[in-house]
Amino acid sequence: MVQGGMSVVKYLLFAFNFIFVVTGAALIAVGAWVQAKAAEYVDFLGDKYTSAPILLIVVGVIIFILSFMGCCGAIKENYCMVMTFAVLLFIIFVLELVAGILAYVYKSEVETVLRKNMKNAMMNYNESNHDIVTKTWDDMQSNLKCCGANNASEWKKYMGEVNLPYSCCPGKDPTKPCQITDDHFTKGCVDALASFLEDKILVVGGVGIGIAFVQIIGIIFSCCLARAIKKEYEVV
Missing domain, CATH: 1.10.8 (Helicase, Ruva Protein; domain 3)
Known part of the structure; x- marks a missing residue:
């Protein structure tokens, strides 16, 4: 011992x-x-x-x-x-x-990876064979209070001149449209998610x-x- x-x-x-x-x-x-x-x-x-x-x-x-x-x-x-x-x-x-x-x-x-992947994922929003991508975008924009990869205007390329995902507008009913003229989140999701993940x-x-x-x-x-x-x- x-x-x-x-x-x-x-x-x-x-x-x-x-x-x-x-x-x-x-x-x-x-x-x-x-x-x-x-x-x-x-x-x-x-x-x-x-x-x-x-x-x-x-x-x-x-x-x-x-x-x-x-x-x-x-x-x-x-x-x-x-x-x-x-x-x-x-x-x-x-x-x-x-x-x-x-x-x-x-x-x-x-931030570099997010910017690239978000840009690619935006084109699949609301596509019937990409339901998970759509849900991810809506959850992220609602939870992190952001809209688009860099800003809300990027959605024009995929949703027309005035329409935005409903999740871009705070407290918006999913059955009602959210438009660029409505009160919407202005912060880009790249910055919001990068900050969230870095923490x-x-x-x-x-x-x-x-x-x-x-x-x-x-x-x-x-x-x-x-x-x-x-x-x-x-x-x-």
Whole structure:
């Protein structure tokens, strides 16, 4: 049995594993929340923009399970379990850094991708074989209080000189037309959605990187405890 300072490290490692259980649950919750928000506008985003929150969910599940191994290894003073825990925790640490870095890298590309995809999607509004695109446009314009990719006048190309989607007018009845002369949203949806998504990406990046650095302490404690256990075995 480890003695002195290493005994303290042993129980600190056990306590940190409880924290890891909480952080794992937090990663799952944040990843699921951001993924759900991004999925609402999947027609305007590429697959890579949903990869960061998915990665956080996967990492959260792994951390949640891995924490039990760390607890058992610390209490039983099992060298193999503690070292396996340290190695796997380091891998998780790297994955979280990747998720955080991807979030910040993609943040700068969001507006460019949105502008291109929205322009392409506008022509499919109200087409019978593109009901999902129509619903996405209406939900976005109503929720984010915007109209058109850059401005409301862009709808002229697809809906005529005066007509706008009903969702461009605040509180408009879907059965009644919305026109350019009515009170309508003036902000472009590219700017509105880019701002909305960038906020969510910052949350993903901040949580991922923040928790990753907390885990460094767990890795250090695991290595110290494993070294002490190994010395005990060598003495015996």
